[in-house]
Amino acid sequence: MKGYSKKTKKEIRRLAGLAHERELEIALADLNLKFKQWENEELGPFELDEQIHKFHNKISREIFKKYNSYNMEDHFVAIAIVNGIINKDEVDLEAYQELELLIERIKDSDYFTNG
16 A cells, blocks of 8 residues: 555555455355245255355455455455445545555446445
8 A cells, every 4th residue: 555645545444444344244144044944944954054164264364365455455345335335435635546446446446336
């Protein structure tokens, strides 16, 4: 994260934590649906077990690695802003201005967007 002010670096770390929490909540809500399907006998115990392992060994780890990769935090925060995980009004104005070029590049690339 070179080239950012000290204040913006701190804000990027805060936003990375916020995005990490929100993505984890989304993933956990999906896993919770699998438990409900199992309770309603719409999913068998082995299928639920597979979903738990998938969450633990893949989904959760990918989210963790994404937001704890200190050399790419700014990129993942910008992606989270573009994808609506973080709202623009939640970002410090100075930090947003420093991230704006990166955000615009991500918006111009459909590779990083959920839509």
